[in-house]
Amino acid sequence: MSKSINLRKGFDIKVSGQAKPEVVELASETLAVKPTDFVGYGKPKMLVKEGDKVKAGTPLYYDKSLEAVKYTSPVSGEVVEVKRGAKRRLLEIKVLADKEVEYESFNKYSLPELSRLSEEEIKSQMANSGVWPHIIQRPYAVVANPAHTPKAIFVSGFDTAPLAPDFEVLFAGEEANFEAGMEVLKKLTSGKVHLNVNGQTPKVFAQAKGVEVNSVSGPHPAGNVGVQIHNIDPIGKGDLVWTVSPYGVVQIGKLFLEGKYDASRIVALTGSEVAEPKYYKTYNGASIDKLIDGKLSSKNVRIVSGNILSGEKVAKDSYVGFYDNQVTVIPEGDNYKFFGSFAPTSRLSFGRSLGLLSFLNRGKEHVLDSNINGEHRAFVQTGVMEQVLPMDIYPVYLLKAILAEDFEEMEALGIYEVAEEDFALCEFVDVSKHEVQSIIRRGIDLMLNS
């Protein structure tokens, strides 16, 4: 049964710098795979060395805790640098791209053939080609293990995060790939494949058949797949659910229809500090430097791979994250604000404490900097995080259980159902300025390693 869910809790953050629906081709000289994008795993084992020639889809490394899954090169070219950080932690594997991309060849099927494939054939092709990491497992929000079978697979068909890219632009012309991707996913679960949309359905989803289409509406985080799962078919202890982004579904479909790992993708360059926000067609792991080169309107900026609520701050010489289809540039807020705690201000606020006037002008697009607007304090205010978390979870109790490293409490309070991004708004509204998302990930790591 398709469900129709209307969420009322949450908060839409309106920021200036929405990308115009215009796509520009962007060649990137070097691209990189960043093992740090894949949280929860930390034992990468290199399969190539500097100087090796690779094709698009050639495995670069695998993780020793999940050996079946290969992380592959997005383009063909030469491995120019394996960048390591403190304690030789693997940070980036950089590939200098060829002019023409050459592809590793994988098995190619027509759409009707897909439904006759065995689960093993599908999984092995996916795990060896580089599309598998698009499959995320809940609990824990980490790359799924191909040996498992989930009770359901969820795809969130819309994005409510600040400055979220338009799916019509991102996935223009990918209808057939998406259909094939969903066809493949159906073979991987014992239950249903859910596609959650919010009223208007982007064209790319039009051809998908045999999936459960649910309608979910409401302010952010209604577009978060974790929130959708919680409200449609919640995860209990012992349950296993997989999630895939629409881009992941398209990638999977393309792999099986065309027999190659084509990591091209459209990335939106957004944010108030971008002179002309628009879309760029490039590849997974594109260079940030190339992407922002000459396109910013100010100097002291923070570049975020992903959205400003749960993305990651990246340096100019870094690369776009594996799961991100947007890069946001906002002002760095490393300045002092005179009487910042007392003077009336129109800075965006969920609450209406004295002098916070943003509620008077709800439609305004804000320019928000990265200042945390306050100081770290103990938990004081109550009942506010609950207003932006459309889940039957007590956020502060869960956070305190994590801080106390109380495993039983964490489990009882719902750690299996959450990912950092679901708590991003809790972090935004927190008057005591806790690093809520880091705490959630710390809790997940504790559970993973216990």
Next chain:
Amino acid sequence: MQFIRDILDNVKPNFEKGGKWEKYYYLYEAHETLFFQPNHTAPSKGAHVRDAVDLKRMMVTVIVALIPCLLYGMYNVGVQHFTAAGEAFTFGSAFAFGAIKTLPIVAVCYATGLAVEFVFSVVRKHPVNEGFLVSGMLIPLVVPPTMPLWMVAVATIIAVLLGKEVFGGTGMNLLNPALTARAVLFFGYAKNMSGDQVWTALDGYTGATVLGDIASKSKEQVAELVAAGNGLFSVENLFFGNIPGSIGETSALMCLIGAAILVITGVGSWRIMVSMVLGGLAMGYLVQTFNNGGFGAVPAYYQLIMGGFAFGTVFMATDPVSAAQTNVGKWIYGFMAGFLSILIRVINPAYPEGVMLAILLMNVLAPLIDYFVVNANKKRRLSRATV
């Protein structure tokens, strides 16, 4: 404002690691952050933008909500003095007299409380918490204007120490620090602060509060007084606060203005306020129906405007740290606080002012209420587990 920034930047190295006053860093920080919101930026992973609210602004909101009570309280202290002395007065002279009596109490309270906070911030190496900005205003408003200053100081110190700092500071405390101070005064210096007598700022002059009066009279006597509706028994006087009593809590109207500010800004919990009023009314009706003493003749809504009920409901019960934290818990907590306030007020003639004790009792019970509410959530989760 650059010159203030320059001064701060100049002395800052002395307070930082390796500086000669390193120990006093948090003292410096407390003052710096009054002028400037710090330049802290979000970490590299997480929410890169944050709400404009911080704890200082939230606390200032509560203080602003208390200002109507304070201003009216000052005026009323003067009015009650001149009325008791039988002298003529103007608005100005009443307000001035009240200010002279009241402001020293406020000053002593802030000075001693902040001194304790500062000492703890240095010794325990934690930031000076904003919480006391509110407590320091609440304490003067719940004491009579005749309270000796040294008693205010002692009560404030004990309240901050035992009510808050021993637990780890704002956010960790079990009891509302301001109510703790009042309890210290109530039990420690009962002669100067009792629920059935009231002190007007005139030497040697005391009178019964309306609550003490009712407790000592028979049902018929009270019925007559309520029917006449004069003086202490006038609804207008009780509502507007034209009666002797603690500095800030006589006027239900001023509390309502404060409540409006707290609810509109979202800083105070409307759930607690509404449920506490409902609890008070419920018990008020029970009393009206079944009590054979003086309180039996009092209409239920009188209970809401007599004594400290309104002030306690708006400002004391809603302290987010010591109240229940879950929404369901807040309804239960507020209702029981209101219910118990009236119960203590009526049943126990020694403590006609039951609001303080009721809220303190519910402060202690709040974690238990939340425990059951959160447990219900855990059970819901467990019930859908497949293994």
